[in-house]
Amino acid sequence: MQMRLALAQIAPHLGDMQANLEMHLQFIEQARRAGAHLIVFPELSLTGYVLQDLVSWVARRPQAEDGFFRPLFQASRDLDIVFGFVDEDEHHRFYIASGYLSEGKLLHIHHKVYLPTYGLFDEGRFFAPGGRVRAFDTRFGRLGLLICEDFWHVSPPYLLWLDGADLMIFTSASPGRGLSQDSRLASSRWVETVNQSYAGLFTCFIAHCNRVGYEDGLNFWGGSTVFDPNGELIVHAPYHEESLTLATLDLGQLRRTRARLPLLRDERPYLVQRELARLLTRDEERR
Amino acid sequence: MSHLEINTDLTRRILVGFIRSEVYRAGFRRAVINLSGGLDSAVSCFLAAEALGAENVLALRLPYETSSPDSLEDAQKVIDQLGIQSLTFDITPMARPLLERFPEISRVRKGNILARLRMILLYDQAEAFRGLPIGTSNKTEILLGYTTIFGDSASAINPIGDLYKTQVRQLAQALGVPLSIIQKPPSADLWAGQTDEGELGFTYDEVDRLLYLLVDERYTPEECVQAGFDPLFVQRVAERVRRYHFKRIPPLIAKLSQRTVNYDFLYLRDWGT
Numbered sequence: 255m256q257m258r259l260a261l262a263q264i265a266p267h268l269g270d271m272q273a274n275l276e277m278h279l280q281f282i283e284q285a286r287r288a289g290a291h292l293i294v295f296p297e298l299s300l301t302g303y304v305l306q307d308l309v310s311w312v313a314r315r316p317q318a319e320d321g322f323f324r325p326l327f328q329a330s331r332d333l334d335i336v337f338g339f340v341d342e343d344e345h346h347r348f349y350i351a352s353g354y355l356s357e358g359k360l361l362h363i364h365h366k367v368y369l370p371t372y373g374l375f376d377e378g379r380f381f382a383p384g385g386r387v388r389a390f391d392t393r394f395g396r397l398g399l400l401i402c403e404d405f406w407h408v409s410p411p412y413l414l415w416l417d418g419a420d421l422m423i424f425t426s427a428s429p430g431r432g433l434s435q436d437s438r439l440a441s442s443r444w445v446e447t448v449n450q451s452y453a454g455l456f457t458c459f460i461a462h463c464n465r466v467g468y469e470d471g472l473n474f475w476g477g478s479t480v481f482d483p484n485g486e487l488i489v490h491a492p493y494h495e496e497s498l499t500l501a502t503l504d505l506g507q508l509r510r511t512r513a514r515l516p517l518l519r520d521e522r523p524y525l526v527q528r529e530l531a532r533l534l535t536r537d538e539e540r541r
Numbered sequence: 542m543s544h545l546e547i548n549t550d551l552t553r554r555i556l557v558g559f560i561r562s563e564v565y566r567a568g569f570r571r572a573v574i575n576l577s578g579g580l581d582s583a584v585s586c587f588l589a590a591e592a593l594g595a596e597n598v599l600a601l602r603l604p605y606e607t608s609s610p611d612s613l614e615d616a617q618k619v620i621d622q623l624g625i626q627s628l629t630f631d632i633t634p635m636a637r638p639l640l641e642r643f644p645e646i647s648r649v650r651k652g653n654i655l656a657r658l659r660m661i662l663l664y665d666q667a668e669a670f671r672g673l674p675i676g677t678s679n680k681t682e683i684l685l686g687y688t689t690i691f692g693d694s695a696s697a698i699n700p701i702g703d704l705y706k707t708q709v710r711q712l713a714q715a716l717g718v719p720l721s722i723i724q725k726p727p728s729a730d731l732w733a734g735q736t737d738e739g740e741l742g743f744t745y746d747e748v749d750r751l752l753y754l755l756v757d758e759r760y761t762p763e764e765c766v767q768a769g770f771d772p773l774f775v776q777r778v779a780e781r782v783r784r785y786h787f788k789r790i791p792p793l794i795a796k797l798s799q800r801t802v803n804y805d806f807l808y809l810r811d812w813g814t
Contacts, residue, residue: 267814268813269813306807308812430555432544433547433552434544434547435544436548468563469809469811471559471703493554494555
């Protein structure tokens with residue numbers, strides 16, 4: 255099966271959800287006309303990234319009957335949509351979230367589990383961390399969603415892999431940093447290296463959609479990519495430039511790669527569980 | 542390994558995009574820059590002209606009676622090469638009554654007054670031209686506090702504030718800044734014969750390598766000494782960085798309420814755009 259994936263590398267407005275929604279609808283329409291089956295927007299695509307005290311103002315639970323979200327739910331009748339937003343639970347905890355819409359329904363929400371709170375990042379101050387890493391079924395097979403810092407840690411992609419995700423969708427609002435003589439920033443180099451490694455290590459598709467534009471002095475570098483189960487690059491969006499980048503994923507590649515390289519078959523989660531249990535008990539005893 | 546060597550194409554791309562984005566989101570289409578004839582303001586002018594179009598950039602030449610004629614000439618080279626708009630205004634008559642009132646004034650006070658008079662003109666012409674004032678302070682002088690607070694440090698956005706002086710020089714070469722500007726000794730030109738390196742007591746090459754380790758690479762002062770720097774030099778520079786931190790942050794506000802600007806009233810300037 256061939257799947258047409260669209261990466262919407264946009265520059266959201268900071269705190270202007272209406273403007274961002276309109277931008278989403280325009281990109282969705284463009285992707286629809288290009289024959290895309292799934293369009294992916296970056297982290298916090300409906301709100302902007304450095305929200306700080308705007309968090310409680312932009313938090314909104316995605317529901318089909320909500321006037322704001324209705325056009326997005328409707329648009330998902332034509333193609334599936336991954337979008338970024340601020341979720342709020344019934345106890346008024348706020349989460350950096352990714353939603354997956356398909357055929358007018360919300361199939362899955364992922365709450366970012368790792369909130370970077372160091373260096374230029376301050377997410378832990380404003381958001382609650384998610385507590386789940388789960389794959390879910392779609393019309394293309396089993397998928398997983400992660401958000402930025404989630405895949406700077408190896409465990410969330412690993413868990414999605416064991417949960418059967420054959421396509422992992424990573425979204426980011428990654429601020430560019432680390433200037434050197436290289437034509438890429440250190441942040442771009444790092445993310446591209448690990449994404450390619452995950453694709454190869456987990457013999458799965460890794461699609462990464464990163465935003466562009468600026469927020470005050472921060473630049474977001476774009477450079478969205480898709481790697482195939484062999485770790486080969488399928489598509490690379492431009493750096494620092496708004497774009498809708500299309501990739502064709504030959505899902506049959508999963509079978510061919512895994513027939514050659516049965517890493518998933520040979521993975522030993524019980525061994526991992528045993529050793530983890532031992533480490534955690536030991537740490538508990540040392541406390 | 543030191544990353545003081547930069548990829549100038551990538552740097553230029555990010556900074557040109559930064560100026561365009563932040564000028565437009567502030568509600569402007571134009572920019573104003575105090576063009577001294579030195580390296581930093583020349584680079585800011587080149588970047589702004591590329592970002593906004595030459596016709597949308599106004600360069601101010603603001604000489605004082607003791608300013609070097611070379612400064613004016615070098616500034617004119619930038620204006621001519623880029624085709625940006627310009628205005629020249631002698632600040633001597635503005636400064637005179639103040640300086641006459643305090644005949645015993647120190648060189649530092651006088652230098653600060655001149656820098657702040659230039660700030661007044663920058664912001665006045667920004668209003669007249671409907672442009673945003675663009676900064677020209679580099680990372681070296683920001684970290685060393687080698688600047689007049691509310692004077693040359695004043696701007697709305699600063700494209701070159703995260704580039705060390707030696708990196709600004711690399712970018713200047715790539716942008717095609719006139720050679721006479723790249724090659725002359727850096728100077729605030731506040732009095733005859735003044736040079737940055739003479740006043741600071743060390744060269745930009747030396748101090749940039751040290752600051753890169755201290756700040757970017759998080760070396761301890763001891764590790765800098767182990768890396769080959771003179772202990773006294775390390776101590777002097779580290780102390781300067783600490784002592785002048787006040788020049789880098791907004792004035793302190795005494796907290797009383799539940800919500801106080803800069804502490805727990807937190808928004809980016811791009812809020813709502």
